[in-house]
Amino acid sequence: MTKRSLVLFALLLIFWIFVSGGLNFQHIAVGGLVTIAVVWFWHDLGPKLPGILHPGELLLLARCLGLLVLSIIQSNMAVAKTLLFSKPPVRPVFVMMQPPLKTNWGRILLATFITLTPGTVTVDLDPKTGEFVVHALTEETAISLFYWKMINRIGDLETYRQRRTGHVVDTSRVDDSNSSGAFSSNYRADGH
Amino acid sequence: MINWIANICFVGSLFAFSLGTLGLFRFPDPYTRMHAIAIGDTLGMGLIGFGLFLLSSSFILRIKLVIILSLFYLINPTMTHLIAKAGLIHGTMPVEGTRLRKG
Numbered sequence: 001m002t003k004r005s006l007v008l009f010a011l012l013l014i015f016w017i018f019v020s021g022g023l024n025f026q027h028i029a030v031g032g033l034v035t036i037a038v039v040w041f042w043h044d045l046g047p048k049l050p051g052i053l054h055p056g057e058l059l060l061l062a063r064c065l066g067l068l069v070l071s072i073i074q075s076n077m078a079v080a081k082t083l084l085f086s087k088p089p090v091r092p093v094f095v096m097m098q099p100p101l102k103t104n105w106g107r108i109l110l111a112t113f114i115t116l117t118p119g120t121v122t123v124d125l126d127p128k129t130g131e132f133v134v135h136a137l138t139e140e141t142a143i144s145l146f147y148w149k150m151i152n153r154i155g156d157l158e159t160y161r162q163r164r165t166g167h168v169v170d171t172s173r174v175d176d177s178n179s180s181g182a183f184s185s186n187y188r189a190d191g192h
Numbered sequence: 193m194i195n196w197i198a199n200i201c202f203v204g205s206l207f208a209f210s211l212g213t214l215g216l217f218r219f220p221d222p223y224t225r226m227h228a229i230a231i232g233d234t235l236g237m238g239l240i241g242f243g244l245f246l247l248s249s250s251f252i253l254r255i256k257l258v259i260i261l262s263l264f265y266l267i268n269p270t271m272t273h274l275i276a277k278a279g280l281i282h283g284t285m286p287v288e289g290t291r292l293r294k295g
Binding site for chain 2: 015018019021072073076079080083084089090091092093094095096097098111112113115116117118119120121122123124135137142146
């Protein structure tokens with residue numbers, strides 16, 4: 001029983017109590033049993049979860065989320081404008097980019113944020129080279145992606161964490177042959 | 193007053209979901225349609241959540257709403273990414289005129 005499993009157990013139990021909405025013996029007993037089962041089932045996942053977040057990191061993450069909300073609203077407007085007022089043939093773009101992020105959790109964070117903003121979807125992410133393949137609805141969204149402030153903010157978060165822990169902890173590295181090169185082997189081979 | 197703000201949120205989300213549905217018909221291929229649906233999924237869902245948050249009667253209910261919304265915003269991009277990648281792996285062609293840009 002590691003510290004991580006205990007933290008996971010506590011978090012899941014609190015979640016259960018909020019969702020079930022009852023604080024009697026039956027609720028807690030059932031929730032405890034289910035939570036133990038879940039923690040046991042996912043015990044391999046424990047070491048792959050990121051560690052406890054520092055207050056400074058939470059602040060940097062909050063900055064990222066603030067920018068995300070703003071970007072979601074802005075890009076919603078942009079996509080709605082394209083949808084309503086553009087001439088019928090939309091001209092989407094596949095963007096290949098390599099943002100200067102060093103860790104895999106930083107890349108995954110950026111990929112999630114890119115997909116969350118309408119107008120851009122992360123199609124592929126190579127864990128070895130850190131190359132993103134992003135489908136963008138218009139040329140403008142594609143270009144603005146390169147200058148998105150989010151990349152720098154996630155970079156700040158990475159450097160902060162790196163300075164705090166002393167080295168880049170990257171336990172999320174997976175060797176998944178499916179997750180790399182799907183784009184290059186399928187798309188470019190067809191001569192597009 | 194709170195009722196009014198909540199109602200405005202609901203009307204806004206209705207508008208967002210309608211735009212997404214319109215996009216299903218107007219956009220030519222699965223990849224571009226995903227962008228249209230994303231309007232409803234992000235703005236529409238967020239507005240509904242905010243409206244319900246304002247109207248909910250108890251504190252527990254609000255926490256539940258926040259949990260549901262954050263789970264939604266975690267699962268949504270993951271599934272979108274999976275659909276796009278599955279399309280690419282299985283050879284779904286993007287619409288004619290799609291360009292490739294290297295940065």
